[in-house]
Amino acid sequence: MDKVQDFLKAHAEDDIVHRSILDEASRKFNRPPGFIEEAALKANLLPARYQRNRNTLSIEQQLALFKARVAVIGCGGLGGYVIEELARLGVGTIVAVDPDHFEEHNLNRQILCTLETLGQLKAAAATERVQKINPAITVGAIPQALRSDNAALILNSCDVVVDALDSIPVRIELARVCAELAIPLVHGAIAGWFGQIAIQLPGEQTVLDLLERCGDKKGIEKEVGNPAFAPAFVAALQTAEVCKIIVNRNSSMKGRILFIDLLEMHFEEFHFE
């Protein structure tokens, strides 16, 4: 890594390294793009793609994001936007979990669903999209439904889990497993003009408590659907929480739930004991 870092430092402009230099280092030292990006950040150099993150995130925090592993459970409306934002933020490893293929009725809101990806596995489309944004990012595509018998294996060694599911019983199972494994969980859900977000840090069961009375109920989204703006909005809130959990090991959403009403533009906050 020393030789790689010496090369990057020699070709940096102040502390910025441009993509052409990172690519050249990858070829010259026969190392994958992820190795080169991490080497740059460890040398206190900022890949040029992250210049507009500066002063919001330090290089040290950018490195923490790059070393992080985030699982996104569900790659549809919420999950697609979350994956897009995690990739651009600079999260180094994304585990994309979804058993479904894209269908025509996904086109109204799911950013990974295009005419080209119709019929494709959502998890595979997530990989393709992230590689187009940044080949230094590793995507683990898992085209399986999350179940009690595979959840621990899928979530193993993840720093944060994003609940972008579309089934309340599976959300409850995910919250239970995250509590057991002491992995931070960022919950988001949408229906029509409405949405909600909450987080569950290790030692807490906030999301389990929130959903405890939902049981096996169907959500109101079965009645009111999901328009384009609801997943984009709630996914942005979820990604902001993931970012804070990774760089600060904490979250300002601790013990709170936020309900979002995009029709009246009301945001209501409630608390868990």
Added chain:
Amino acid sequence: MHIKINLFATLRKDRFDTDQREYPAGTTVLDALNDLAISESEAAIIFVNGKHAGPDHVMLDNDTLSIFPPIGGG
């Protein structure tokens, strides 16, 4: 006693966004749900004065009851 009630999302349909109601002392959340013709399964998430509560919660004068339907879409 005086209770302020806030309904959210689809629970507002044919009801109201916010209302003030008078109930006898000892009224539970479940009693209020029955009064509002909201089934327990529709009232998936309940808060009293901004704190998470269940159907058995006994309300006090000037409490605020907030009721949410289940939201599960992704």
